[in-house]
Amino acid sequence: MFSLVQKRRWYFIISACVIIPGILVMLYSLVTTGSLLRLSIDFEGGAIYDLTFTAAGATEANIRDVFVRFGSDNPLIQQLGDPAQNRWSVRGTFVDEDTTAQIEDALDAIAPIDREASRIEAVSATVGQEATQAALFAVLAATVVVTGFIVLAFRSVPNAVRYGICAIIAMLHDVLVVAGIMSLAGLLFGWEVDALFLSAVLTVVGFSIQDTIVMFDRIRENIPKHLGEPYEAIVNRSVLETIHRSLATQLNAFFIMIAILLFGGESIRQFIAMLFIGLLTGTYSSIFIAVPLLVAWEKGELPFTQPPQKAKTTPSTAAAEG
Amino acid sequence: MGTHIRWLIVIILITMFAIWVSLPNTILTNVPATCYENPVTIPTQGIHLDFNGDCVQEVAVNVQQALGLDLVGGLRVVLRADAPGGSYTAQDLRETANNVGRRVNALGVSEPAIQVLGNERILVELPGVTDAQTAIDTIRQTALLEFVNFRGLNFQQIQQLEGQRILTTARPTVTQSPDGTAAAVSPLTGQPFETVMTGAMLQAAAAVLEQTQWVIQFELKPEAADIFGPYTGANIGQPMAIVLDGVVLSAPTIQAQLTTGGIITGDFDEETSRTLALQLRSGALPIPLVVETREQVGATLGQESVNLSLRAGVIGIIVVLTFMLVYYRVPGIAADLALLVFIVLNLAVFKLIPVTLTLPAIIGFLISIGTAVDGNILIFERIKEELRAGRKVEEALPAGFDRAWQSIRDSNLSTIIICAILFFFGQTPGASIVAGFAVTLALGLIINLFTAVVVTRTFLNILVALLRQPVTERKWLLGLQGAKHV
Numbered sequence: 147m148f149s150l151v152q153k154r155r156w157y158f159i160i161s162a163c164v165i166i167p168g169i170l171v172m173l174y175s176l177v178t179t180g181s182l183l184r185l186s187i188d189f190e191g192g193a194i195y196d197l198t199f200t201a202a203g204a205t206e207a208n209i210r211d212v213f214v215r216f217g218s219d220n221p222l223i224q225q226l227g228d229p230a231q232n233r234w235s236v237r238g239t240f241v242d243e244d245t246t247a248q249i250e251d252a253l254d255a256i257a258p259i260d261r262e263a264s265r266i267e268a269v270s271a272t273v274g275q276e277a278t279q280a281a282l283f284a285v286l287a288a289t290v291v292v293t294g295f296i297v298l299a300f301r302s303v304p305n306a307v308r309y310g311i312c313a314i315i316a317m318l319h320d321v322l323v324v325a326g327i328m329s330l331a332g333l334l335f336g337w338e339v340d341a342l343f344l345s346a347v348l349t350v351v352g353f354s355i356q357d358t359i360v361m362f363d364r365i366r367e368n369i370p371k372h373l374g375e376p377y378e379a380i381v382n383r384s385v386l387e388t389i390h391r392s393l394a395t396q397l398n399a400f401f402i403m404i405a406i407l408l409f410g411g412e413s414i415r416q417f418i419a420m421l422f423i424g425l426l427t428g429t430y431s432s433i434f435i436a437v438p439l440l441v442a443w444e445k446g447e448l449p450f451t452q453p454p455q456k457a458k459t460t461p462s463t464a465a466a467e468g
Numbered sequence: 469m470g471t472h473i474r475w476l477i478v479i480i481l482i483t484m485f486a487i488w489v490s491l492p493n494t495i496l497t498n499v500p501a502t503c504y505e506n507p508v509t510i511p512t513q514g515i516h517l518d519f520n521g522d523c524v525q526e527v528a529v530n531v532q533q534a535l536g537l538d539l540v541g542g543l544r545v546v547l548r549a550d551a552p553g554g555s556y557t558a559q560d561l562r563e564t565a566n567n568v569g570r571r572v573n574a575l576g577v578s579e580p581a582i583q584v585l586g587n588e589r590i591l592v593e594l595p596g597v598t599d600a601q602t603a604i605d606t607i608r609q610t611a612l613l614e615f616v617n618f619r620g621l622n623f624q625q626i627q628q629l630e631g632q633r634i635l636t637t638a639r640p641t642v643t644q645s646p647d648g649t650a651a652a653v654s655p656l657t658g659q660p661f662e663t664v665m666t667g668a669m670l671q672a673a674a675a676v677l678e679q680t681q682w683v684i685q686f687e688l689k690p691e692a693a694d695i696f697g698p699y700t701g702a703n704i705g706q707p708m709a710i711v712l713d714g715v716v717l718s719a720p721t722i723q724a725q726l727t728t729g730g731i732i733t734g735d736f737d738e739e740t741s742r743t744l745a746l747q748l749r750s751g752a753l754p755i756p757l758v759v760e761t762r763e764q765v766g767a768t769l770g771q772e773s774v775n776l777s778l779r780a781g782v783i784g785i786i787v788v789l790t791f792m793l794v795y796y797r798v799p800g801i802a803a804d805l806a807l808l809v810f811i812v813l814n815l816a817v818f819k820l821i822p823v824t825l826t827l828p829a830i831i832g833f834l835i836s837i838g839t840a841v842d843g844n845i846l847i848f849e850r851i852k853e854e855l856r857a858g859r860k861v862e863e864a865l866p867a868g869f870d871r872a873w874q875s876i877r878d879s880n881l882s883t884i885i886i887c888a889i890l891f892f893f894g895q896t897p898g899a900s901i902v903a904g905f906a907v908t909l910a911l912g913l914i915i916n917l918f919t920a921v922v923v924t925r926t927f928l929n930i931l932v933a934l935l936r937q938p939v940t941e942r943k944w945l946l947g948l949q950g951a952k953h954v
Binding site for chain 1: 541544562565566581582583584585586589591763764765766767768769772773774776777779780781783784785787788791792795827828831832834835837838839841842845846849853871874875878879880881882883885886887889890892893894902905906909
């Protein structure tokens with residue numbers, strides 16, 4: 147039988163090759179811009195422009211062009227009141243006074259602007275700090291509760307705690323991959339983290355755990371069936387048995403995402419791209435992180451599970467405690 | 469077989485109901501037009517039923533798809549602080565905005581946008597709000613609740629003060645009195661009454677029916693015990709007034725020392741007690757607000773981008789349906805039918821809850837359709853394994869469902885747990901996106917548990933019963949390719 151878990155070192159190295167640069171990019175971003183990820187006005191606040199034009203001619207598209215030209219990559223544009231009033235509201239990043247004046251001039255070129263009736267003000271974040279903290283705290287709480295749930299669900303298996311911890315590590319792995327890539331995209335293409343990104347991360351978290359549990363479930367079922375076999379062989383068999391399902395499920399999610407990428411509107415491309423990466427790493431981490439980690443733990447290869455004196459001599463036979 | 473037929477009937481009925489609900493302008497009513505005072509208020513959609521003909525609707529469900537600000541725009545209200553600049557901090561304004569957010573959520577408006585504007589304004593955007601006035605009133609009400617020392621007043625004096633406007637140490641001046649009468653001061657001292665504690669010290673409040681009287685049950689914050697405990701302990705037998713926005717609601721006699729909570733009595737009916745409890749829960753606004761402007765705002769996303777996403781979704785769904793059919797054959801037909809049931813049930817639930825649909829919510833739903841077949845895939849892969857192991861078709865089907873159930877249950881349950889936690893934390897002001905997302909995801913998973921297991925099993929068993937001979941003779945109809953060994 148093809149041994150998938152045997153090459154586990156490679157998988158860990160591959161993941162490290164994605165995650166470590168990601169963390170470095172985030173740190174670089176933290177040093178240069180003051181935040182780990184490039185935040186949108188949803189999180190950071192910005193400026194709100196109440197614009198009144200004295201004649202028709204302004205459209206969502208040409209207003210957007212002006213704001214993008216002056217550095218607001220994702221302005222939020224709404225028409226105010228009756229369309230005949232030519233009033234618009236734009237939320238963009240905060241810019242200095244000179245740029246504001248330039249924006250006003252550029253808008254004036256589209257249609258004459260009533261400077262008296264127009265107003266620019268600072269606006270706070272829609273997703274305030276409180277909300278961001280709540281979301282982070284929620285993910286932490288979910289981590290603890292889900293670990294507890296997995297331990298409970300796998301109580302019939304020896305070392306149930308390991309299953310919980312490995313599933314959570316796989317999930318954190320996925321969050322780090324997505325965050326790292328998003329941070330890189332922020333530096334390279336100016337992609338901004340908005341409320342949508344929060345939803346994408348939460349979807350990935352759910353998907354990752356679900357995928358891992360399906361794999362673990364097969365191990366749980368196979369342990370009593372193949373009592374004589376070594377743990378590694380049982381785990382390997384379980385992965386190979388469920389890999390069909392993993393791929394088929396992944397494929398279906400991709401069908402929908404590819405359709406939205408190809409045929410959907412412009413505004414959600416980044417969201418879909420992040421989901422795409424997230425679901426990919428979600429499947430990868432179940433097969434290549436969560437399951438190999440179990441084996442590594444069982445064999446005492448993890449730094450904190452092996453007795454120190456055996457560390458160098460017999461890593462492959464050192465039994466884990468418990 | 470009998471069970472499957474029964475389930476089939478149940479599924480068909482549920483699906484038909486769901487289709488009916490998800491159609492535009494669903495209406496079911498037996499309330500005669502004469503029951504409505506104003507013909508304009510006669511509903512054009514929703515379920516309105518009056519069984520005993522007394523013009524009071526026993527069932528009133530508004531079946532309308534709520535759409536988010538990005539898709540339909542909504543009501544934009546700019547509120548300005550009604551206090552001199554410098555008398556409050558930026559923190560106060562943020563806190564006020566958070567309280568406004570709580571109130572808006574309590575109105576049942578989902579996915580509102582609330583932002584602090586400059587240093588004296590708050591911008592509130594409410595998607596699809598029809599009753600602008602009620603919304604604004606609820607936002608603005610300051611709801612300053614006070615527990616006021618009425619020590620030494622006699623019964624007659626208390627009776628005179630009930631329902632009256634009074635001055636207190638927490639609110640020593642009143643800028644305007646609606647009926648023009650002067651606010652009363654203490655007849656004993658000639659000074660404003662002493663405020664023992666304000667509603668800010670309340671932890672929770674709820675309207676409760678005690679025998680025949682609606683009362684408000686409240687719990688105190690731990691730090692309030694140090695103030696309220698000693699005071700009530702020292703004044704047992706003395707009256708204490710409960711004052712809302714300067715008006716004496718009631719002045720009960722202190723019966724016992726109160727350290728953790730108590731009840732507020734007064735002349736409440738169900739509605740007023742619930743409103744007051746809501747106001748107490750959502751907290752007094754630290755800064756009074758006035759409405760500066762209110763107007764309709766347009767959608768941030770054009771109709772075109774919605775249409776594009778919907779078209780993309782339909783294409784994606786067709787690909788998924790085709791894949792399941794080609795890859796799993798006869799079981800694929802069952803899965804496709806179950807997936808269609810899943811979509812219709814979801815659309816109906818979105819309207820009934822109601823879930824506010826924004827573009828991200830639509831995308832999230834589309835993705836959930838992609839992952840909804842996961843349950844079916846787990847089951848069908850199991851069935852294939854059983855068939856490969858040499859079982860007969862009639863053994864392999866139930867075995868496949870049985871074995872797959874455990875992993876479907878555990879994997880879905882873990883995500884539902886995550887949703888519950890996200891929903892709980894999503895109650896923080898500004899985090900309603902998180903809560904909304906959690907609700908949509910959890911509903912999708914629960915509906916999916918039903919469609920992927922019960923609906924698929926019913927359809928598959930009936931299909932196999934109908935196609936008994938071809939299926940047993942040609943295993944490829946069940947998705948099996950040759951005698952592949954795994």
